[in-house]
Amino acid sequence: MEFNKRLQQEGGPTAFKLKSSINDVRDAAKTSARKVTAIGEDVADAAGSLTSRLTEQQKNIAKIILALIAFQIAIQTIAGVFGSR
Numbered sequence: 516m517e518f519n520k521r522l523q524q525e526g527g528p529t530a531f532k533l534k535s536s537i538n539d540v541r542d543a544a545k546t547s548a549r550k551v552t553a554i555g556e557d558v559a560d561a562a563g564s565l566t567s568r569l570t571e572q573q574k575n576i577a578k579i580i581l582a583l584i585a586f587q588i589a590i591q592t593i594a595g596v597f598g599s600r
Contacts, residue, residue, distance in 0.1 A: 540596060547592040555585045 525531055558581055569577065 543596045544593060547596055548589070551585065551589045551592055554588065555581075558585070 522528060522531055525534075
């Protein structure tokens with residue numbers, strides 16, 4: 516009885532399901548963002564050791580390329596999260 520009363524105060528079953536789904540998507544997006552960040556850090560560490568002999572211009576080009584790759588991974592991850600619902 517108390518649950519049904521609270522459910523109605525929160526907007527009914529549909530609103531509750533919607534809020535729950537939004538929270539699930541938000542949590543999945545946060546998890547995906549953490550994974551992308553970790554991958555980016557790993558790539559940056561690996562690239563750091565590889566770029567020690569490069570000129571500054573070559574390093575800047577490598578950073579741009581890695582940023583584009585990380586951005587592409589992030590977009591695909593976010594699309595996967597929203598596409599799976």
